[in-house]
Amino acid sequence: MRIIRFLDADDVVRYGYDYADGAAAVLEGNPFEEIKKRGDRKRVKKLLAPLEPAAILCIGLNYHRHAQETGAVIPGHPVLFMKNPAALNNPEDPIVLPSSCLDPPQVDYEAELAVVIGKAAKNVPAARAMEHVFGYTAGNDVSARRWQKHAGGGQWVKGKSFDSFCPLGPALVTPDEIPDPQSLQLQCILNGEVMQETNTSDMIFSVAVLIEFLSTGMTLKPGTVILTGTPSGVGYVRKPPVYLKAGDRVEIRIERIGSLINPVTEEGREQR
Numbered sequence: 580m581r582i583i584r585f586l587d588a589d590d591v592v593r594y595g596y597d598y599a600d601g602a603a604a605v606l607e608g609n610p611f612e613e614i615k616k617r618g619d620r621k622r623v624k625k626l627l628a629p630l631e632p633a634a635i636l637c638i639g640l641n642y643h644r645h646a647q648e649t650g651a652v653i654p655g656h657p658v659l660f661m662k663n664p665a666a667l668n669n670p671e672d673p674i675v676l677p678s679s680c681l682d683p684p685q686v687d688y689e690a691e692l693a694v695v696i697g698k699a700a701k702n703v704p705a706a707r708a709m710e711h712v713f714g715y716t717a718g719n720d721v722s723a724r725r726w727q728k729h730a731g732g733g734q735w736v737k738g739k740s741f742d743s744f745c746p747l748g749p750a751l752v753t754p755d756e757i758p759d760p761q762s763l764q765l766q767c768i769l770n771g772e773v774m775q776e777t778n779t780s781d782m783i784f785s786v787a788v789l790i791e792f793l794s795t796g797m798t799l800k801p802g803t804v805i806l807t808g809t810p811s812g813v814g815y816v817r818k819p820p821v822y823l824k825a826g827d828r829v830e831i832r833i834e835r836i837g838s839l840i841n842p843v844t845e846e847g848r849e850q851r
Contacts, residue, residue, distance in 0.1 A: 626670050631802070636793055695715065698713075701796075711790060715757050761780050763834045
């Protein structure tokens with residue numbers, strides 16, 4: 580099933596499925612508790628991120644070729660950081676470049692497969708990890724590189740957590756439609772140009788291994804989002820570097836999930 584979250588014509592937040600021609604069939608309840616098909620259709624006034632995450636856990640250096648392009652040693656264990664849930668962004672809403680990130684330019688794109696936990700997981704072995712997955716969506720781990728590298732005391736959280744820096748969407752796709760998350764084509768397209776393109780088979784640590792690692796001694800609550808890492812082709816390693824600027828259009832495209840599209844603007848220009 581492809582589940583969306585949306586505002587209807589009365590500005591009521593709803594979950595839905597069978598989204599087509601500007602309308603969706605309504606789902607009643609919460610996907611992480613109990614949900615059922617209601618059957619009636621509502622007009623989709625605005626498409627929202629497919630969930631409000633309980634937590635956003637992120638993995639760095641999880642693609643072989645991305646580690647190579649940055650000159651990093653292949654990690655022996657997953658590299659974990661977090662994003663503030665307030666960084667959540669909707670499809671089609673702008674990525675807002677903060678004034679503190681404009682001089683010099685530093686904001687980068689990162690296409691990622693996002694895994695959504697559906698059943699609480701603690702000390703889950705990799706062999707049973709997929710039992711805890713509710714579904715998958717596309718994510719963009721937008722990153723302010725100078726804040727990430729020089730202004731966080733060695734931690735990446737601040738540079739990854741500015742408002743609007745975590746677009747998710749367009750839909751939450753259940754595992755029956757994605758039986759193998761390690762065989763998906765993934766792209767980042769900036770202003771019509773393909774910047775990142777790979778297959779999730781290039782991951783260093785698979786989705787199952789990530790869930791085993793993250794759940795060791797730590798509960799992953801339903802609604803937890805795991806951003807599984809970005810492939811090669813990020814902007815800051817290019818020559819010359821490519822950073823996001825006002826007027827850009829970023830598309831994250833993942834096989835079987837669809838396209839997550841966001842324009843880019845600068846702080847203070849959002850309503851202009």
